[in-house]
Amino acid sequence: MPKPWRLVRSPELSNVAEYAYASVVDVPGAVVFTAGACPLDVDGNTVAAVRAPTTS
Numbered sequence: 001m002p003k004p005w006r007l008v009r010s011p012e013l014s015n016v017a018e019y020a021y022a023s024v025v026d027v028p029g030a031v032v033f034t035a036g037a038c039p040l041d042v043d044g045n046t047v048a049a050v051r052a053p054t055t056s
Contacts, residue, residue, distance in 0.1 A: 013040065 004027045007020035025031045038046045 013044075015044070 005023055005025045008022040008024060009020050013021065019035055022032055022034045025033075041047050
């Protein structure tokens with residue numbers, strides 16, 4: 001039985017991301033769940049990334 005969902009990946013956005021950019025559930029309609037987005041420069045490098053402060 002086929003899965004009722006599919007993962008959406010895009011090598012044009014980043015070839016190093018280890019996750020899907022979205023998942024789509026097609027039954028009975030279409031619901032799209034998107035992943036967080038990161039700004040990329042023209043070379044595909046992540047830019048403007050900010051790390052959350054750590055607590056001890």
